[in-house]
Amino acid sequence: MTDCQLYLITPPAIDDVDAFASLYADVLAAGADTPAQIACLQLRLKDVPDEAVLRAADALLPLCQRFDVAFLINDHPHLARKAGADGVHIGQSDTPYDEARKILGPDASIGVTCHNSTHLAMEAGEAGADYVAFGAFYPTGTKQVVHRAEPDILDFWSKATTVPCVAIGGITPDNAAPLIEAGADFIAVSGAVWNAPDGPVAAMGRFAAVLGNKR
Numbered sequence: 001m002t003d004c005q006l007y008l009i010t011p012p013a014i015d016d017v018d019a020f021a022s023l024y025a026d027v028l029a030a031g032a033d034t035p036a037q038i039a040c041l042q043l044r045l046k047d048v049p050d051e052a053v054l055r056a057a058d059a060l061l062p063l064c065q066r067f068d069v070a071f072l073i074n075d076h077p078h079l080a081r082k083a084g085a086d087g088v089h090i091g092q093s094d095t096p097y098d099e100a101r102k103i104l105g106p107d108a109s110i111g112v113t114c115h116n117s118t119h120l121a122m123e124a125g126e127a128g129a130d131y132v133a134f135g136a137f138y139p140t141g142t143k144q145v146v147h148r149a150e151p152d153i154l155d156f157w158s159k160a161t162t163v164p165c166v167a168i169g170g171i172t173p174d175n176a177a178p179l180i181e182a183g184a185d186f187i188a189v190s191g192a193v194w195n196a197p198d199g200p201v202a203a204m205g206r207f208a209a210v211l212g213n214k215r
């Protein structure tokens with residue numbers, strides 16, 4: 001079994017929060033005690049009012065706590081603090097790391113998007129980021145991306161530092177293996193779970209199989 005873990009990101013829009021929370025509970029249960037056990041859920045709602053983020057957080061945080069899953073909110077450190085989240089993920093055009101750390105304090109988990117740049121990752125790591133995220137590794141329909149990363153950045157990073165690295169971008173059970181083998185500590189996925197033709201629970205089984213292989 002690899003030591004790479006699954007980092008789940010919500011869809012960018014959730015129309016029915018209660019229905020999504022129920023589906024997320026099924027996904028949590030499907031991954032529990034398997035190699036696809038979810039390590040972190042990121043709430044990544046885009047272009048919605050703060051109230052919508054907080055409403056979704058209220059529904060999802062208790063489920064994360066029940067399954068010992070870290071709960072991060074994307075982009076907004078103030079909302080992460082207000083929601084009682086475990087941390088925030090920030091990109092290069094979001095709140096700067098130092099400001100996010102001031103807002104959330106020393107015990108929060110703060111992840112930083114570093115695209116395909118070891119320079120950005122070194123800066124984030126030296127500043128105190130809890131993880132760095134590299135991507136996009138594959139084409140994705142979830143986000144308009146301009147940067148492409150190759151697995152060798154994961155190999156370099158995992159040999160050069162102890163700061164955990166997250167791989168993201170178009171990751172599926174069929175293309176995850178090279179990223180896992182290259183040294184990703186986490187694979188961050190969204191569409192491959194939520195948009196799976198046979199449903200998110202079946203997708204979790206496929207991720208368990210690929211994450212269960214020897215690194």
Ligand SMILES: Cc1ncc(COP(=O)(O)OP(=O)(O)O)c(N)n1
Nearest residue numbers: 074089090091092113133166168188
């Ligand atoms: C784990 C993880 N990695 C990268 C991103 C992308 O963040 P960002 O560049 O700020 O883009 P948006 O997600 O905010 O559109 C992420 N959210 N999570």
Ligand SMILES: Cc1nc(C(=O)O)sc1CCOP(=O)(O)O
Nearest residue numbers: 135136140142169170189190191
């Ligand atoms: C949110 C995000 N950030 C990316 C980056 O490259 O920084 S790619 C991406 C989309 C992730 O969703 P999916 O697993 O459906 O591709």
Ligand SMILES: [Mg+2]
Nearest residue numbers: 075090091094
């Ligand atoms: Mg962002």
